[in-house]
Amino acid sequence: MSSLHRLLEDIDVPEASRYTARSRGKHTQQGPPKTKTNTPRRDSVFKPPRLVDLNQASAAEWADLPGIGPVLSRRIVKFRDALGGFASLNQLHHVYGLDSAVIERVKPSLKLEAHSHRGICLDTVTFRSLVRHPLFDADQTRKVLRAWGRGTTLDAFWTRVSVTDAERQAWMPYLRVCPAVGGQDGMELER
Numbered sequence: 001m002s003s004l005h006r007l008l009e010d011i012d013v014p015e016a017s018r019y020t021a022r023s024r025g026k027h028t029q030q031g032p033p034k035t036k037t038n039t040p041r042r043d044s045v046f047k048p049p050r051l052v053d054l055n056q057a058s059a060a061e062w063a064d065l066p067g068i069g070p071v072l073s074r075r076i077v078k079f080r081d082a083l084g085g086f087a088s089l090n091q092l093h094h095v096y097g098l099d100s101a102v103i104e105r106v107k108p109s110l111k112l113e114a115h116s117h118r119g120i121c122l123d124t125v126t127f128r129s130l131v132r133h134p135l136f137d138a139d140q141t142r143k144v145l146r147a148w149g150r151g152t153t154l155d156a157f158w159t160r161v162s163v164t165d166a167e168r169q170a171w172m173p174y175l176r177v178c179p180a181v182g183g184q185d186g187m188e189l190e191r
Contacts, residue, residue: 050109051109051110051111052065052106052109052110052111053110053111053112053113053116054080054085054086054089054092054110054111054112054116055080055085055086055112055113055116055117056116057077058077059073059074059076059077060073061073062076062077065106065109066102066105066106067099067101067102067105067106068098068102068106071097072095072097072098072102075095075096075097075098076092076095076098079094079095079096079134082132082133082134083117083133083134083135084117084118084119084120084133084174085116085117085118086112086117087117087173087174088112088173089103089107089110089112094134117173117174118174119173119174119175119176119178120133120174120175120176121176121177121178122144122148122152122154122157122175122176122177122178123177123178124178125144125145127141127142127145130144130145133174135170135171135174136171140163140167143161143162143163144161144171144175146161147160147161148161153177154175154176154177157175
């Protein structure tokens with residue numbers, strides 16, 4: 001054993017550290033010390049933010065946003081469908097259970113195309129269809145239908161209807177006059 005110690009003393013330490021003792025006295029070479037490579041980790045790779053379209057996103061796309069899980073995402077889509085599409089980012093505040101802090105956190109990830117919501121054609125709307133819209137209750141629906149008449153312009157309608165400024169701002173993107181579509185029966189369709 002003393003001859004082994006003398007042998008190790010003659011060998012340089014860096015060279016000796018490349019060898020390890022294994023069971024039964026066999027020696028194996030470890031190789032050069034391993035160095036860390038500069039390969040990026042998966043989670044550290046920069047991904048450009050993907051914008052979610054308010055009026056096109058599926059419930060699964062909504063659920064991927066921070067603070068919005070599967071329950072809230074389904075509520076958002078259900079509300080959007082009943083609304084006919086969002087006309088403003090601020091309408092997200094009307095979704096039951098969606099916190100204002102969450103809305104502020106996800107706003108940079110959202111986009112809204114102008115006029116991507118469905119309008120309500122005043123010439124063909126019925127009480128039943130308008131009262132189902134989230135922005136209108138029974139009294140508001142009656143106000144709208146009483147103020148509107150065939151051939152009335154939107155300016156005349158807004159003068160006749162007695163609504164608050166908040167109601168007017170909420171309704172303006174949705175209420176519109178639809179041009180007649182070349183049908184033989186004179187039926188006008190919503191856009």
